[in-house]
Amino acid sequence: MSPKLWFVALAHSHLGQIMQTSKWDFALVETVHLLALATLGGSVLIIDLRLLGLVLKGESARTIGKDLGRILLGSLVLMIVSGVMLLSEEALKCYYSPAFRWKMTLLLLAVVFYFTLHRKALQRTGKEAPTIWSRAVAIISITLWLGVGIAGRAIGLI
Template sequence: MHSWFVALAHSSLGQFMQNSKWGFALVETVHLIALAILGGSVLILDLRLLGVLFKRESAPAIGRDLGRLLLGSLVLLIVSGVAMLSEEALKCYYNPAFRWKMALLAAAVVFYFTLHRRAVIRTGDGPPTFSTRAAAIVSLALWLGVGVAGRAIGLI
């Protein structure tokens, strides 16, 4: 893995990000907008699974409606994240908060596309069950963990 981080730091993207006056700021802006869209999508769907919002709306319909936004923002987050990583790749390699963020991100994505989706489908038009509420709580905890760990990268 270390060699991948070194290669990223020395890549043309890494050099651009390290030497550009506005490159990092622009990429970080895209990253934060995508984060807001992803966070809002996750929050709306999980609050429906908890039975707090949109009680009369079908959970699968909300999931379908927000699915493209969520997936698009996730792709933007990953692409902009790689660009931001290239600016200080070696610093991130040794940063425990970065490692936590990547682990939590992987867990959140896997959870969302497996168990969380099943909970959304299972809920249907009905009220939330214990398992769908549990899925929503786990989802919110994982995504919150990604955000907190991401914020901690700059602090460590």
């Protein structure tokens, strides 16, 4: 199935019809999506600020990453589920939106980065001072996730 056909099918699905015709469902789902984004963003920021050596210096980056990683993962799952629901409401608009494509590309890069290099940096960083490697990883991570948020906001503007 081509991507465009998938977007058309999503728009015409039962979920798409509910999201397009309900007065409150879109607002409710968007609220959940934004709360999940805020939770994910806060988790990422705390973890990355620790990798930069700016906060929680007495705590192990590995421990912080493990503890907040669960929250981050839960928020990410909630964000993806609610994102698909939001997408069903305006699927064709998103299909043609460059901002949506940027958001999906940056999201994919951020998730892959988190589960590969970011996790390796957390495992290598204990309570010691941050290294150039951990600082670079933190800066890339913050940049990717910030890009996801900015591109997501741009979907509504473009």
